Amino acid sequence: MAAAAVLTGCSSTASGPELKVSGAFMPQPVSDMAAGFLTVENTGDAGDRLTAVTSDISDDVTIHETVDQKMREVKSFDIPADGHLDLERGGSHIMFMKLKKQPRQGEKVAVELHFEKSDPIKVALPVEAPNHNPQHAKKH
Template structure:
């Protein structure tokens, strides 16, 4: 083998090794988020709640860090513990798990809403995460008493 053909073989082998390494980094190795079961009960005042589930089928955890919406300049994320609601800075989304924002528990809170959405409307929100890119979601506005979790058997998932 000549010096030139050995150098060409070495360069080709290095290029293939680099391509394989990059390919390994891009397939899997991160959160894979999907949002479902989103809704907003029709608000009766200047605040509103939002509910949804974020599923993560990936092999890495992520965090929901904020929510924005044209409906309000002050959208917060809240948890409810010991029947008390408090604002938090983020929610964990475990690898191969889910984050459930539901009535009586953790939720999105729209403070000082700009207009009253009515049943049948959709409210646009954008979810922001620590690792993943933002996800836009339309929250269908449901009846003020809408609570899908009350109609599910234990262990059932939101649609």
């Protein structure tokens, strides 16, 4: 009986994806397009996929990867179990086309991240200086 209780206890801890967003920002746009960057951390025991991003600032929000310095739209990004998805300058990112308004440094842009398995997550992207790059700062 004790072994059965232990097994049941272990299986009930299986939780699936456990997603948390950090490091979100948008460089202040200098045209009618903008990019967004953030990290999605998955501390759960199952993977998930980022499938879409929506925002009131644009009706045309897509996700892109950069390979060999060429940007291309993708349908989704994997977020592995006990892993993370980094959307950062020079790499994968969110693209906002035909902005309805120009956000200024110090403002926040509301977005909603949509996933294959998990509930949507609402995130406020702080608008930073056009050349803001936290990855660059970490390296120096």
